Amino acid sequence: MKAAVITFPGSNCDRDLRVAFERAGAEVVKLWHKDEALPDGTDLVAVPGGFSYGDYLRCGAIAAQSPVAHAIRAHAARGGYVLGICNGFQVLTELGLLPGALMRNAGLTFLCRPAKLEVATADSIFTAGYATGQTLSVPVAHHDGNYQIDPDGLRRLQDEDRVAFTYAPAINGSVSDIAGVLSGNRRVLGMMPHPERAVDPDHGGTDGQAMFASLAGALIGA
Ligand SMILES: NC(=O)CC[C@H](N)C(=O)O
Numbered sequence: 001m002k003a004a005v006i007t008f009p010g011s012n013c014d015r016d017l018r019v020a021f022e023r024a025g026a027e028v029v030k031l032w033h034k035d036e037a038l039p040d041g042t043d044l045v046a047v048p049g050g051f052s053y054g055d056y057l058r059c060g061a062i063a064a065q066s067p068v069a070h071a072i073r074a075h076a077a078r079g080g081y082v083l084g085i086c087n088g089f090q091v092l093t094e095l096g097l098l099p100g101a102l103m104r105n106a107g108l109t110f111l112c113r114p115a116k117l118e119v120a121t122a123d124s125i126f127t128a129g130y131a132t133g134q135t136l137s138v139p140v141a142h143h144d145g146n147y148q149i150d151p152d153g154l155r156r157l158q159d160e161d162r163v164a165f166t167y168a169p170a171i172n173g174s175v176s177d178i179a180g181v182l183s184g185n186r187r188v189l190g191m192m193p194h195p196e197r198a199v200d201p202d203h204g205g206t207d208g209q210a211m212f213a214s215l216a217g218a219l220i221g222a
Contacts, residue, residue, distance in 0.1 A: 001026045001219035003044045006072070008033045008063050013049035013085065013196060020196040021046070024212035025220065033066045043219045044081040045072050047088030049141070049194060059102060059144045060090030069095060081125065081219070082188040086142055089180070089190030098181055098190045099157070100149035102142075106173025110143040114204070115171055115193055117179055120163040124182055125218050126189040127164055129210030135168065136207040138193040145192040147174035147181075157181055165191055 003021045005028055007014045018028045029039050033052075038045065053062035063069065069091075076082050076097050084092035092098045105111060114137045119130040130136070149157065154175060157163055165180035172192075180191030195208025 001043050001216050002029060002039070002041050003027070003046050003215075004029050004031050004038050004042045005046045005048060006031045006033065006068055007048070008050070008052035008066065010052045010054055011048050011050035011087070013087075013194065016194075016196045017046050017048045017085065020199045020208065020212045021216065023199060024209070024216035026212070026216040031068060033063070033068050036067045036071060038071050038075055042075065042080070044083060044215065045075050047072070047082070047084040047091050049086030049088060052087055052091065055144075058094070059087060060094040063087075063091045064094035073097070076183075076188055079185065079187060081215070083126065083215075084188075084190040085194055085196065086145075086192055089192055090144065092188060092190045097188050098183055099153050100147055100181065102144045102192070103146040103148050103173075104144055105142070105146050110141075111145065111171060112141045113139065115140045115179070116168050117165045117193060118168040120166050121161050121182075123161060124164065124186045124189065125215060126182075126211055127214070128218070129214035137198070137205050138195055138207055139197045140171065140193045142172075142192055145172045145174070147178045147192070149175060160184065162186070164189055165193065
């Protein structure tokens with residue numbers, strides 16, 4: 001399995017994401033925001049957390065106009081896998097690969113702490129290593145994690161079983177406590193919590209590990 005991890009100016013979780021994939025047995029290639037094409041054989045594009053382009057305009061808005069953005073869109077259009085974590089989730093909504101938007105946290109403060117999550121569906125390559133309803137502890141670190149979507153869009157996400165994770169209890173004002181969502185073909189996942197910060201006992205927990213193990217396991221040889 002080959003994962004391409006993208007770095008924008010201001011990304012700060014690209015190394016952690018690379019290590020999480022490598023420990024799970026994936027081959028990782030690094031991409032810079034100015035790269036216009038993915039390496040041949042890329043199975044999954046990973047968009048890391050951080051403050052791409054300083055979070056100017058809106059979190060993720062400038063990254064969605066960067067040279068590498070076209071390559072991400074083309075990969076998704078081909079049915080490729082895409083994982084966006086935190087700022088990466090914001091970038092994927094700005095790219096139009098996932099519905100909804102990430103607004104300022106309801107409490108107007110930056111939240112940096114472990115969060116309790118519930119796995120809302122195990123029916124995806126990203127969440128297959130968990131059980132639906134399982135509770136996880138995964139760190140969050142964001143000021144714009146308040147997921148919002150119009151009522152029709154919310155109904156569609158729920159009807160199509162595309163809510164991947166919810167906060168339990170609520171932390172940032174997200175509609176229906178949504179922490180992560182899947183695309184219609186279930187091959188794109190965006191989530192605000194950081195599973196790559198929970199893959200080693202020294203992180204204080206390993207609840208993120210199953211996501212990388214599931215991805216690497218399913219895509220090895222792919
Ligand atoms: N850790 C992150 O990716 C943070 C995302 C974004 N900069 C925010 O604060 O909401």
